Amino acid sequence: MPALSGPRPATPPVLLIIAVLLSAGLFLAACQPASAQEPDTPTPLPPTSTPTDTPAPAPTPTGTPTPRPTATPAPPPVIGPEAYPEDVNPLTGLPVSDPAVLHRRPLLIKISNAPPVVRPQSGISYADLIFEHYAEGGWTRFTALFYSQGAPHIGSVRSVRLIDLQLAPAYDALLVFSGGSLGVIDSVRESPLYPYNVISPQFGYGEPYFVRFPRPDLPFEHTLFTSSDILWQWADEHNVRSEPRFSTPGLAFCEVPPDGGAPAGAARLEYSRESVLWRYDPLSGAYLRWSDGVPHTDALTGQQIAFENVIVISAYHEEVDLFPEKYFGTEKSLYIELQGEGPATLLRDGQAFEGRWHRQGPQDQFALTDMNGNPLLLRPGRTFFQIIRAGFEQLIVEP
Numbered sequence: 478m479p480a481l482s483g484p485r486p487a488t489p490p491v492l493l494i495i496a497v498l499l500s501a502g503l504f505l506a507a508c509q510p511a512s513a514q515e516p517d518t519p520t521p522l523p524p525t526s527t528p529t530d531t532p533a534p535a536p537t538p539t540g541t542p543t544p545r546p547t548a549t550p551a552p553p554p555v556i557g558p559e560a561y562p563e564d565v566n567p568l569t570g571l572p573v574s575d576p577a578v579l580h581r582r583p584l585l586i587k588i589s590n591a592p593p594v595v596r597p598q599s600g601i602s603y604a605d606l607i608f609e610h611y612a613e614g615g616w617t618r619f620t621a622l623f624y625s626q627g628a629p630h631i632g633s634v635r636s637v638r639l640i641d642l643q644l645a646p647a648y649d650a651l652l653v654f655s656g657g658s659l660g661v662i663d664s665v666r667e668s669p670l671y672p673y674n675v676i677s678p679q680f681g682y683g684e685p686y687f688v689r690f691p692r693p694d695l696p697f698e699h700t701l702f703t704s705s706d707i708l709w710q711w712a713d714e715h716n717v718r719s720e721p722r723f724s725t726p727g728l729a730f731c732e733v734p735p736d737g738g739a740p741a742g743a744a745r746l747e748y749s750r751e752s753v754l755w756r757y758d759p760l761s762g763a764y765l766r767w768s769d770g771v772p773h774t775d776a777l778t779g780q781q782i783a784f785e786n787v788i789v790i791s792a793y794h795e796e797v798d799l800f801p802e803k804y805f806g807t808e809k810s811l812y813i814e815l816q817g818e819g820p821a822t823l824l825r826d827g828q829a830f831e832g833r834w835h836r837q838g839p840q841d842q843f844a845l846t847d848m849n850g851n852p853l854l855l856r857p858g859r860t861f862f863q864i865i866r867a868g869f870e871q872l873i874v875e876p
Contacts, residue, residue, distance in 0.1 A: 553733050558726035558844060558852050566625040567723055568605045568648070570730025570857035573625050581719050582674075583624040584708050585650035589635040591616035591750065593769055595699045600628030602775040602782055603705075606648075610640050610864040611794065611811055615749030620644055624721075627705025630777055634687065634701045637661055637677070639797075640864075642668050643815045647842045649721045651676060653708060655687065655701050660799025660808030673717055676708060686711055726844040728860070729852035737847070738828030740876035744787065746863055747870060753863065755787050757827040762856065764824055785858025787824040788845070790834045791867045813864060821845055822872055825856040829874050 561567040564576045573579060583605075589595040590609065601607060604621035612618040620641060623631070637654040639661060645652040646669070653676045657665070662679060665671055672680065678687055678701075685707055689700045712719065744764075746753040754767040763783040766773040772781045793814040798806050821834040823845065832853040835844045843862075845853035865872075 556730040558729040583650040587654040588619040597774040597776040599776045600631035603628040608862045632702035633699040724841045731854040741829035743875040745873040784861040785856045786860040789822045789863045
């Protein structure tokens, strides 16, 4: 068996010579200088384009930028006292949903406030304006003006006073009352109000315009009530002039209170036989009323009486004889001078503002100015007037 390993066979001489020659040729070719080589034809490269110069972006300024001017908000508009938008009630400065209500005559209704058993009265929180004034014996009475809204149950309705012969013409209102002294009734008959601008059982108007609602604890004279809708219906049926005529200047309104107010979180008034307290409620922006230490409410709503403005005006009071030649000095009544001007204090937005009230002619409504003669700006809303005797009652303001 042949061996698996052993000496390899010798390479033939001829093959060895050929290998050597081939190696030598390759060596010589590699060692030739480059100029001696056959030049290759170069493959053309794509042309290299010269880049177009692109403008560099503008540098970002490193300085502090100039801030844009902030627009100053326009001040709230003043409504009145010379003119009012067509849909705004000139007695409250508030817009109404139906401007047609501003084309009816205001109703000036006499409402009892004494003795305390007559409280709570009905419907008084719906009045645009209320005037509280002395009646007789130290008691006070309300004169409520209904214009932009009414109430289905208002009262109790009470007797007329001399002050109403000034307030009704001031607001071109229909005067609504029940009874009165002989001298005051004669005064009504001789006034321009009679007969077309007066509604009263005294002049033959009973149901449905006036209806009694008896109550066991209420004296008979305090049981008469009325309705604003029925009274406005009466005016339509009797062709009473509907378009009211308001004098100017009237009241001025602005949402923002004027400068110069003093803190007035509460204010007190002491009439001869009644104590009145107004306390500011910041949630509603109105003053809430207490009478004789008891929250004064509206029987119709059950809510405490609240008015955006309370105005205390000081006026001259005098007891006068009426038709002395007819009644031999037995007919006396309280006269309150509401023509001319006098001191006034406005309570609004928890502040008190001093000023003056003005009323120059019998058909003029109340106008208010500050101590510099500029219009005193009320908060848009309802107003309660407290009429006090000059030199007697004092408004006590508490912060």
